[in-house]
Every structure is written in structure tokens, then in C-alpha cells.
Amino acid sequence: MMMQEQIREEAGGTVLFDASRAPAVGADWFDPGYWRGRGALQTQGGGRGGVAVIDTLAGACVLRHYHRGGLIARFNRDSYLWTGAAHTRSFAEFRLLAHIASLELPAPAPLAARYRRHGLSYTADLITRRIDDARTLAQCLADHRLDADLARETGALVARFHREGIWHADLNAHNVLVTPQALYLIDFDRGALRKPAEAWRLANLARLRRSLVKLGAPERIPDFQAAIWGPLVYGYERTMGA
Template sequence: MHEQLRQDAEGAILFDASLSPQVDGRWFDPGYWRERSALNTQAGGRGGVAMVATPAGECVLRHYRRGGMVARVMGDRYLWTGADRTRGFAEFRLLQAMAQLQLPVPQVVAAQYRRAGLHYRADLMTRRIPNAQTLAECLAAGRLDAELAQEVGALVGRFHRAGVWHADLNAHNVLVGPSMLHLIDFDRGRLRLPAQGWRMANLLRLRRSLFKLGAAAEGAARFEQTIWTPLMYGYERTLSA
């Protein structure tokens, strides 16, 4: 990766020049890609996610937005505490670090912040992982069985073994591809010292997500037998490897 920084009076862009030597603010505007017939899909929701065909390949463009009650007041604005602590720059560099650890994460392309007084707005662009479904989609399609659950557990175990804490580990942030699994959306994630507490909290968050999506519709006992026990087996075997 060849990291470059481009600054102006209102903000900055951090990008991988080995993927594209010319990244500017237009790259973070879905309208720019729409005008070039390069905007494939755009979803609302908290992340404001768009799929765009760029010179660096097909990418996922995400605009950072707050969730919960704070969103009513702050919307997509965050308190300025320095460039390196902006949401986009922090996630960009965490993705860099995880790639160096050979963890299965999206390839990061670029991040930007735009500052206005005490606040800023931020965006992140990563390479799209082709032919993948979220674990939530696999569950809805009836594809979450013991084998896949064990693979999910092994995936989480790899990240925890490396000291990676995912701030929002849920079934929407696990991607299941034809040959491997990935974790996505590392906003507010970070590297931490090994500890049982945060690891178990991460796993319980994933468990709650699966319950919320109906993984235990056939009963808690069946969920434990066919999903959670295999998942924990894959996790513990990988964590201790």
C-alpha cells in the first residue's frame, strides 16, 4: 500500500495511491458516479452505502452517520478532536493494520473528512467483496447450518486472536463468499490487549443479532445444537491454535 494524504482548507483525503493515484473529493459524492453511470446501487440507512464502479475497481462508498437518539441532534456530524481521530481515518488505518496481519477484511481505498468549525463529516471507500452475502441473508435463505456456523466461529476467533475488537459484531457484518468469509464495517473498532471480557461481549453481541433475526425460531435447544455450539467450537479451536 502506498498511503498518500491530500489536504485543503476544509478537510483531507487519505488514499492508497497504488490503487488510484488520483483521488479527490468527487470520489465521495454518489452524484458524481451517477452522472458517469457508475452508481450501481445506493441504500439509505445509517451508513448511507453506495456501490460505485471506480478506476480502482468496484467499491463500497459509506457515509458515516450516527445512530440512536444522538442522530436526531447531530445527524452525520461528529465532534472534531483531530484528523487522526476522525472516523474515516481511524477505520482506514485499522483496515491497513488488519490487512498486514492477513485478516480477511475489505481492501481500503480512501477516506475523507470535511471539517466545519467544531464538527466534521466523514466517508470511507473500500473495494467490494464480489459474490458475497451477509450472514443475515444466509440465515434468511436457510443456509446457516452447523458447518457455516463453525466457519463463522473460526472467523471471529482469527480476529480475536489478533486482538481485534469489532464494535458492532452482528450478522450483517459477516460476509459469506464462495471461498471464504470476511468481516466488514470496523467503525470504532480497534486493536486491544487480549482479554476474556471484551471477547465474550463481542460473541454475545453476535448471538443477540442471530436471535433477533430469527435463528432460534425452531427453539432455543435447536439453536444451541445446530448453530451456537458449532460456532463456539470453531471459535475456541481457532483462538487456541
């Protein structure tokens, strides 16, 4: 289905949406209370992402409010410096996901994005289609389901994005989703299209490795380097060279 990008200005913010999937998206779509009142709020989680799962006319979706992380979050919870609509976190991620969808790469399809400007700052939200029956690579590790085959598939997944010049700003085991049918990358906040270069590709892989190490993979899996990381790199290199 060809995306039909539309923008709507409302008192509750500026909304960018895919009219081919949802012909009428308003600012109220970004309020979990709106979905709760309609009996369409499945779950609402905490954490930095402020994620809610909602039932929309376009199907089950994930609603995420952008929150800051790190030390700055102690003083500034969710505001970002205004530098123009196209540079807002939500609009940028929406359009990157739309590009990814046009390449038929496995990532959540974007449904709608919003920003609310407050003078020199703004807040932002994003709605994407939910990926069903999924668990993260981190959960697979914790459940002792990360093996050489899954590692190879993970490497191949990352390579497919890298071949198209897609850089993931936070490539870690929590942002790889595993379903019975396929693997997906999620959370492309601050992601970007980059010119082919070995340096950023290797840095991206190194970030993923640090994530697995931080989650205790070397302690959980005997000979982690040969049993998991070697197959992952093999799957990556084989796909990059295909």
C-alpha cells in the same frame, strides 16, 4: 501490494488514500453524483450507512457516508466532535483496515477516506473495495442456509481477528459476509486494537449471539444452541487454540 498512504488537502475536505491502488483520489470521489455522471454508480442504498457501490479505476468499491444512529440521530444526522484528524471515524477505520490487510485477514481493503471539518465538528466518508458475490450471515439465516458448518466457519473467522487483538465494535450477523470462497468481517467503524483479554472477546461473541437471537434464529432453527451456537463456539475455540 504494499499500501502507499497519502494525504491530500482540498477545498472539499482532507483525503487519505492508498496511492498504490488509486494514484489520484480527490474529494469528488466521495460524491455519488460524481459517479452517477460518469455512469459508474451501480447502486445507492439508504439506511444509516448511506452506502453506494461505485466503479473506480481500482475496481468496484463501496462508498459509505458516516451517519449517527440511535436517539441522537434525531438531532444530529452526521456530525461528530472534532478531536483531531487521526481520531476522525473515517481515518481511524481506514488505518485499522490497512492493519488488518497487512495481517492478511479477510476484510474489505481500504481505498480512501475523507473528513470535512466544520469548526468544532466534522463529517466523514470511507471508500473500500467491494466483496463480490457476498451475502450476509443474516441473509443466510433468512434463506435457511445457516447450518453447523457455516456456524463453525463463522466462529473460526471471529477467532482469527481476536487472536490479533482486533475488536469489532458492532459484531452482528449483518457484518459477517459469506461468499462461495470465504467469510469476511465488514464495518470496522469504532473498531480497535486491544490487548488480549477474555472479557472483551466473550462480550464480542455475546453480541453476535444476541444478533442471531434478535433475527429469530432460535425460532427458525430447532435446538439453536446445539445446532448452531455450539458449533460456532467450537470453531472459535479451536481456532483460538491453534
